[in-house]
Amino acid sequence: MxxxxxxxxxxxxxxxxxxxxxxxxxxxxxxxxxxxxxxxxxxxxxxxxxxxxxxxxxxxxxxxxxxxxxxxxxxxxxxxxxxxxDNFLGIYDFSLGGEEKEFHQQPLVLERIASARTNGITQSQLSKEFGIEGNRFFYLVKKLEKSGLIIRQEARVRTRGSGKQCLSTKLIHLYRYAKQLRSQEKFEVTKDEGTWTRGFKRRTYEEDILVNDSVPLMKAICDKLEEAHGKGYLCLILERLSDRYM
The missing domain is CATH 1.10.10 (Arc Repressor Mutant, subunit A)
Structure with missing residues (x-):
């Protein structure tokens, strides 16, 4: 119980x-x-x-x-x-600080990150939901990170059914829900296109998040390199591997 x-x-x-x-x-x-x-x-x-x-x-x-x-x-x-x-979010005996507007935004941002739990949420999506420009939002979450309240990790975002290139961003977790990645691992986020409104109560987007491990890719490259007998053949192998895995 x-x-x-x-x-x-x-x-x-x-x-x-x-x-x-x-x-x-x-x-x-x-x-x-x-x-x-x-x-x-x-x-x-x-x-x-x-x-x-x-x-x-x-x-x-x-x-x-x-x-x-x-x-x-x-x-x-x-x-x-x-x-x-506050205790759940990791805010104990210190003030979040910052300007008055920023001071009121920080707990809301933390609550939104907490609601994502182990899935986390991308920094770009958070910025959209709160209607805060990228540079200003970067400094806001950077302060939360320096305070040890959140963890930001590299992620690639692709839109399902879109031919657009992957975008680089940060996937953010509340500290208690952060996942420890190995050096060759990276988050890959696949999201559906949809509408969103400022404030996180009315989200309509969906995201699938997985950990992309590049170790198998590196091993495949090394195996092919061992088999290569000439520079021309080597270039062809690298080109094919790039098309397959990247």
Whole structure:
């Protein structure tokens, strides 16, 4: 049960200031009604959580939300309080700093990165969603990286069904979700073309993210080099390998 409660708190924190609907939370984590009820009883005992219905905040001791069935009918949202959210994002005893506008943007950017979890999100997509120009956005995320809150790693982005060349960008993860890549590995992102709106609640794009390991490519090249007997043959091999793998 402890693992389910821990997963529930993580799910709540990753949704930021909007929280998550109780019905949605329970459907993801619990299969039986009994487990849902036990989970709800435990969530009510966590002081760092808040229980909302539109603009109304319910006290955890309120009889209206004590029974799980009643709370689910109310369509309550479970929200992590600011301190718990900050701890989840990695913000502890220091200020994010920066200009006033930047100071307010940084937590929102962090929340968006957190919502992507292990998938991460590309720096170019983040810049579009928040409507911040590339250079300004670079400095914003660079500060978050220097603070140890996020990890930025090289990635290539290609659009599905498009003949356009791959674009180079950075794939960003919250520090706790970052993947450690080997020296020859790189993220490759394939995305669908679609519309997007500023603010991350109404995204319509989709991305497939994989780790592209270039070690097999390098091994294939080395094997072919060993077989090569002349410069002309060598150039032909390299050209064919480039067409096949690049």
């Amino acid at each position: 402890d693992s389910i409660i821990s997963s529930a708190v993580e799910e709540i924190c990753s949704t930021g200031r909007d929280g998550v609907a109780l019905s949605s939370l329970c459907s993801k984590l619990a299969s039986s009604v009994e487990i849902k009820r036990v989970l709800w009883e435990n969530l009510l005992q966590i002081p760092a959580l808040q229980f909302r219905k539109r603009n109304r905040v319910y006290d955890s001791n309120d009889r209206l939300i004590q029974p799980f069935d009643d709370a689910e009918k109310l369509d309550l949202n479970v929200v992590a309080k600011e301190k718990l959210c």
